[in-house]
Amino acid sequence: GQNIDQPTEMTATEGAIVQINCTYQTSGFNGLFWYQQHAGEAPTFLSYNVLDGLEEKGRFSSFLSRSKGYSYLLLKELQMKDSASYLCAVSDSNYQLIWGAGTKLIIKP
Amino acid sequence: GAVVSQHPSWVICKSGTSVKIECRSLDFQATTMFWYRQFPKQSLMLMATSNEGSKATYEQGVEKDKFLINHASLTLSTLTVTSAHPEDSSFYICSAPDRDVNIQYFGAGTRLSVL
Numbered sequence: 001g002q003n004i005d006q007p008t009e010m011t012a013t014e015g016a017i018v019q020i021n022c023t024y025q026t027s028g029f030n031g032l033f034w035y036q037q038h039a040g041e042a043p044t045f046l047s048y049n050v051l052d053g054l055e056e057k058g059r060f061s062s063f064l065s066r067s068k069g070y071s072y073l074l075l076k077e078l079q080m081k082d083s084a085s086y087l088c089a090v091s092d093s094n095y096q097l098i099w100g101a102g103t104k105l106i107i108k109p
Numbered sequence: 110g111a112v113v114s115q116h117p118s119w120v121i122c123k124s125g126t127s128v129k130i131e132c133r134s135l136d137f138q139a140t141t142m143f144w145y146r147q148f149p150k151q152s153l154m155l156m157a158t159s160n161e162g163s164k165a166t167y168e169q170g171v172e173k174d175k176f177l178i179n180h181a182s183l184t185l186s187t188l189t190v191t192s193a194h195p196e197d198s199s200f201y202i203c204s205a206p207d208r209d210v211n212i213q214y215f216g217a218g219t220r221l222s223v224l
Contacts (some may be wrong), residue, residue, distance in 0.1 A: 081153040
């Protein structure tokens with residue numbers, strides 16, 4: 001079966017760095033996506049990785065290792081507004097997105 | 110990024126009535142759109158894949174006669190919740206993939222409350 005695993009909840013301090021991990025087992029791979037979802041709102045796109053390595057976009061970076069079925073989202077210089085759920089999703093061989101359950105990130109002052 | 114517009118953002122209706130939700134891709138064409146449902150504190154659940162000019166593909170357990178999907182043009186898909194009941198109260202979200210990179214862009218969502 002297809003499976004995406006990510007931690008349910010994480011807590012970090014304002015100004016610090018946090019890494020949210022995601023492991024996946026899917027039938028085929030056409031890219032991995034990270035989305036941010038604030039409570040009561042729709043997800044917004046953060047990053048897309050299809051090749052191994054690190055993609056950096058401002059305070060957010062996303063890493064992919066296809067051989068290990070592993071990705072992480074790195075958030076630097078955390079701000080209170082970063083408190084949200086972070087969703088990992090993988091595009092399978094049919095280009096259908098398989099979603100993880102999301103990681104709720106709590107930022108404390 | 111691409112923009113997906115979803116309307117209405119909030120609906121309150123009586124049990125037994127039907128509710129239509131629209132999803133539009135504003136600056137790109139989408140032959141495929143996706144409809145999700147999300148209950149409080151739960152993950153996104155894909156309901157169906159909307160295909161322009163053909164029938165929608167429903168996920169297992171989703172009643173196609175209850176959740177009617179129409180994808181009449183390359184920029185518009187509609188979801189109609191027929192004979193809504195309180196258990197249908199949820200957050201409904203549509204998305205459309207950018208054709209080049211296959212990134213899914215989401216509408217703002219529709220919060221449905223059935224009394």
